[in-house]
Amino acid sequence: MSAKNKATPIWVAGCMSGTSLDGVDVALLHTDGETIFDFGDSYFRAYSKSEQALLRSQLGLWAASEAAVELIETAHSEALSQVQGFEMVGFHGQTFAHDPQGLGTYQAGDGGVLAQITGKPVVWDFRSNDVKMGGQGAPLAPFFHHACARYIKATEPVVFLNLGGVGNLTWVDPLIENPADTGALLAFDTGPANAPINDLMQTRLGKSYDENGDLAATGQVDAALLGQFMRHSYFLKMPPKSLDRNDFHDVLAQVAHLNDADAAATLTAMAAASVAQGMEHCPRPPARVLVCGGGSKNATLMAMIAAGVDCPVVPIETVGLDGDMLEAQAFAYLAMRVTRGLPTSCPTTTGVAAAIGGGRVSRG
Numbered sequence: 001m002s003a004k005n006k007a008t009p010i011w012v013a014g015c016m017s018g019t020s021l022d023g024v025d026v027a028l029l030h031t032d033g034e035t036i037f038d039f040g041d042s043y044f045r046a047y048s049k050s051e052q053a054l055l056r057s058q059l060g061l062w063a064a065s066e067a068a069v070e071l072i073e074t075a076h077s078e079a080l081s082q083v084q085g086f087e088m089v090g091f092h093g094q095t096f097a098h099d100p101q102g103l104g105t106y107q108a109g110d111g112g113v114l115a116q117i118t119g120k121p122v123v124w125d126f127r128s129n130d131v132k133m134g135g136q137g138a139p140l141a142p143f144f145h146h147a148c149a150r151y152i153k154a155t156e157p158v159v160f161l162n163l164g165g166v167g168n169l170t171w172v173d174p175l176i177e178n179p180a181d182t183g184a185l186l187a188f189d190t191g192p193a194n195a196p197i198n199d200l201m202q203t204r205l206g207k208s209y210d211e212n213g214d215l216a217a218t219g220q221v222d223a224a225l226l227g228q229f230m231r232h233s234y235f236l237k238m239p240p241k242s243l244d245r246n247d248f249h250d251v252l253a254q255v256a257h258l259n260d261a262d263a264a265a266t267l268t269a270m271a272a273a274s275v276a277q278g279m280e281h282c283p284r285p286p287a288r289v290l291v292c293g294g295g296s297k298n299a300t301l302m303a304m305i306a307a308g309v310d311c312p313v314v315p316i317e318t319v320g321l322d323g324d325m326l327e328a329q330a331f332a333y334l335a336m337r338v339t340r341g342l343p344t345s346c347p348t349t350t351g352v353a354a355a356i357g358g359g360r361v362s363r364g
């Protein structure tokens with residue numbers, strides 16, 4: 001990247017409330033928007049069961065209720081109050097609906113309100129400009145993944161695999177200095193990851209998720225259903241491509257006749273098979289797959305993914321990064337890029353015609 005437009009690194013607090021609806025992650029990052037200089041404190045503010053139910057009731061809506069928006073803003077300000085020493089905030093908000101080729105993309109929560117509460121500049125609304133310019137608006141973490149690959153001094157292509165509610169994969173060539181340059185990145189959503197498993201656990205057992213994949217480990221995968229799932233048109237699309245949390249919601253109906261363990265095993269196998277299929281798009285084989293997001297703690301899912309991929313699949317902690325906070329850190333990094341007018345997406349990450357930035361800045 002050009003040396004002529006250098007900036008002084010600052011501490012930025014990135015906030016993410018992801019599609020699994022488990023809570024708000026806040027993480028501090030010391031960055032100039034190009035290089036990661038240091039990682040700082042982080043905090044997780046969980047949503048209570050009733051808060052989760054409120055958020056769940058808003059999925060698919062293009063205008064969330066006042067109560068839901070207030071919950072998102074309050075939860076974020078509570079989370080931010082637990083970390084100190086930041087000069088700016090990157091606020092993703094809560095995605096309730098995502099239809100980039102149709103109605104657009106909707107992240108609830110007003111950055112202006114958070115700016116008032118924190119007294120700091122808040123960068124927010126990261127996705128809508130990309131969608132407006134013809135992109136998918138997601139995934140946006142890939143530019144940060146590129147910075148992470150350089151931070152860990154990777155010398156060979158590497159894949160970052162996020163297993164959140166939805167799965168997303170970024171292939172990075174760390175030897176290309178500028179993430180927006182041709183050949184540096186390829187990124188896309190792989191398919192459903194934890195969302196259907198969580199929904200199954202919630203509706204059948206009143207639990208938030210399948211701890212460690214223990215239930216799935218005791219079940220049998222329904223091979224016919226898995227085969228049917230992999231014939232979904234999403235898997236025929238070439239990347240970049242992105243998903244709404246509930247795009248694959250019908251898989252729950254498909255496993256309705258299976259017992260709990262077989263249903264969990266089959267949904268877990270679907271998540272793993274989507275990753276294996278996604279890996280076929282890698283421009284060159286990566287040296288390894290670094291897994292982040294809560295799904296990295298699901299041993300059954302991790303084993304199924306490893307069985308379907310030709311290179312080592314390891315938790316991102318193996319290289320010293322924090323898989324629980326990577327997305328929050330990503331929005332700290334992207335916030336800094338926004339304030340510097342640097343791009344946050346490019347044709348190979350969101351399908352936008354040319355590398356562009358986005359985001360809005362609200363001042364406290």
Ligand SMILES: Nc1ncnc2c1ncn2[C@@H]1O[C@H](COP(=O)(O)OP(=O)(O)OP(=O)(O)O)[C@@H](O)[C@H]1O
Nearest residue numbers: 018019020164165166194209211212293294295297
């Ligand atoms: N110990 C565990 N065992 C199994 N699964 C787990 C465990 N811990 C977390 N998870 C899963 O990971 C999910 C949280 O993942 P994460 O925080 O990465 O998602 P997110 O950021 O909300 O989603 P997205 O990346 O799609 O926005 C939980 O809802 C659960 O499904």
Ligand SMILES: CC(=O)N[C@H]1[C@@H]2OC[C@@H](O2)[C@@H](O)[C@@H]1O[C@H](C)C(=O)O
Nearest residue numbers: 019095098138139140141166168327
């Ligand atoms: C529209 C939206 O919020 N998408 C999320 C979701 O969660 C995972 C996957 O789907 C990814 O595309 C994205 O989040 C990450 C942080 C991203 O933009 O990189």
